[in-house]
Amino acid sequence: MPQDKQTNRRIVLASRPHGAPDASNFRLESGHVPTPAAGQLLLRTVYLSLDPYMRGRMSDAPSYVPPVAVNEVMGAGTVAIVEQSQHPDYQPGDWVVSQNGWQDFALSDGRGLFKLSGPVLKHPSWALGVLGMTGFTAYMGLLDIGQPQAGETVVVGAATGAVGSIVGQIAKIKGCHVVGIAGGEEKCRYAEEVLGFDTCLNHHEEGLAERLSRYCPDGIDVYFESTGGKIFDAVLPLMNSKGRIPVCGLIADYNSTAPASGPNKLPLLQSAILRKRLRVQGFIISLDYADRFAEFFNKMSQWVAGDRLVFREDVVDGLDNAPETFIGMLEGKNFGKVIVRVAGDKP
Numbered sequence: 601m602p603q604d605k606q607t608n609r610r611i612v613l614a615s616r617p618h619g620a621p622d623a624s625n626f627r628l629e630s631g632h633v634p635t636p637a638a639g640q641l642l643l644r645t646v647y648l649s650l651d652p653y654m655r656g657r658m659s660d661a662p663s664y665v666p667p668v669a670v671n672e673v674m675g676a677g678t679v680a681i682v683e684q685s686q687h688p689d690y691q692p693g694d695w696v697v698s699q700n701g702w703q704d705f706a707l708s709d710g711r712g713l714f715k716l717s718g719p720v721l722k723h724p725s726w727a728l729g730v731l732g733m734t735g736f737t738a739y740m741g742l743l744d745i746g747q748p749q750a751g752e753t754v755v756v757g758a759a760t761g762a763v764g765s766i767v768g769q770i771a772k773i774k775g776c777h778v779v780g781i782a783g784g785e786e787k788c789r790y791a792e793e794v795l796g797f798d799t800c801l802n803h804h805e806e807g808l809a810e811r812l813s814r815y816c817p818d819g820i821d822v823y824f825e826s827t828g829g830k831i832f833d834a835v836l837p838l839m840n841s842k843g844r845i846p847v848c849g850l851i852a853d854y855n856s857t858a859p860a861s862g863p864n865k866l867p868l869l870q871s872a873i874l875r876k877r878l879r880v881q882g883f884i885i886s887l888d889y890a891d892r893f894a895e896f897f898n899k900m901s902q903w904v905a906g907d908r909l910v911f912r913e914d915v916v917d918g919l920d921n922a923p924e925t926f927i928g929m930l931e932g933k934n935f936g937k938v939i940v941r942v943a944g945d946k947p
């Protein structure tokens with residue numbers, strides 16, 4: 601549907617998925633563009649971030665935040681342009697990071713906005729990736745919880761994705777031996793040749809545990825957990841004593857409708873944690889580290905400006921393509937940080 605400045609297109613949650621989401625769980629609607637009252641801004645979405653956590657918000661299972669209500673607009677981090685302002689701190693044309701959700705326009709009272717200025721304006725969408733939520737997740741999870749030391753071995757799954765690609769590159773900056781795990785030969789080649797990982801293993805090929813043990817001859821000191829599933833099964837026996845496991849995500853399970861069948865692995869896990877004195881710590885970036893965003897942003901901006909890090913985006917045009925792109929991301933179809941370009945970037 602072409603964008604009409606008088607129309608606010610929004611994608612709402614039409615129904616809750618059972619297992620993998622499909623197109624019927626989403627509905628595209630059109631409404632009026634809202635008018636800002638005193639103290640408010642009208643924001644026009646330019647870039648929309650699609651992230652795996654949104655699968656959790658589509659479900660009404662207990663979680664750390666309430667779910668999206670059925671018939672409500674899907675929530676999301678966005679980069680937006682101020683279209684109209686009745687707020688003293690913002691002018692039309694300002695760029696902000698906001699939470700507009702999956703829609704063209706949203707009102708804001710300024711709370712929670714992050715105004716973009718300086719070099720990031722060359723790539724405003726990076727404020728959703730390497731300089732935004734996913735880069736922040738990689739930075740805090742790896743450095744604060746993983747605490748990698750030079751010479752140690754760090755393993756990370758979803759290695760070419762928004763979080764994993766940054767985790768591995770920071771680990772290289774810290775002097776670690778980095779083994780990535782990714783879905784496919786092309787992704788693995790990219791991780792080795794462009795991101796600079798020492799090795800990347802394709803988890804679609806047989807024998808992951810054996811290959812991982814071959815490429816981690818000194819065991820694993822830090823496993824940055826983003827996937828769970830068979831990758832965790834392959835990693836656990838190789839963890840070294842005093843190893844650290846920042847638990848960031850479990851994407852292999854997000855579409856599961858029942859616990860995995862097979863033997864109960866809990867005793868094995870508990871025994872490994874005890875005998876090897878592993879530190880296993882979950883974290884939610886928005887809840888646990890909000891007060892350290894400035895520290896992250898300054899450091900990451902320096903690394904980006906100094907070409908110490910490579911960042912790849914998978915940009916899809918058009919709000920109406922968001923559902924299909926989101927569904928594909930959960931299946932590993934993305935190659936880099938998933939961004940939907942909702943509108944042109946001229947104020």
Ligand SMILES: NC(=O)c1ccc[n+]([C@@H]2O[C@H](COP(=O)([O-])OP(=O)(O)OC[C@H]3O[C@@H](n4cnc5c(N)ncnc54)[C@H](OP(=O)(O)O)[C@@H]3O)[C@@H](O)[C@H]2O)c1
Pocket residue numbers: 651652653733734737757758759760761762763764781782783784787803826827829831847848849850851852853883884885886929930931932933934935936937938
């Ligand atoms: N705790 C937090 O605050 C926080 C914040 C942000 C993200 N996260 C989590 O971090 C993880 C990565 O997020 P992201 O934004 O960087 O996504 P992403 O890696 O850019 O995209 C998702 C990737 O997950 C991989 N994947 C999907 N199903 C898989 C499976 N069954 N087994 C193994 N890998 C699978 C696919 O990569 P391959 O094709 O390479 O397998 C897919 O491309 C997610 O679990 C997410 O929920 C957590």
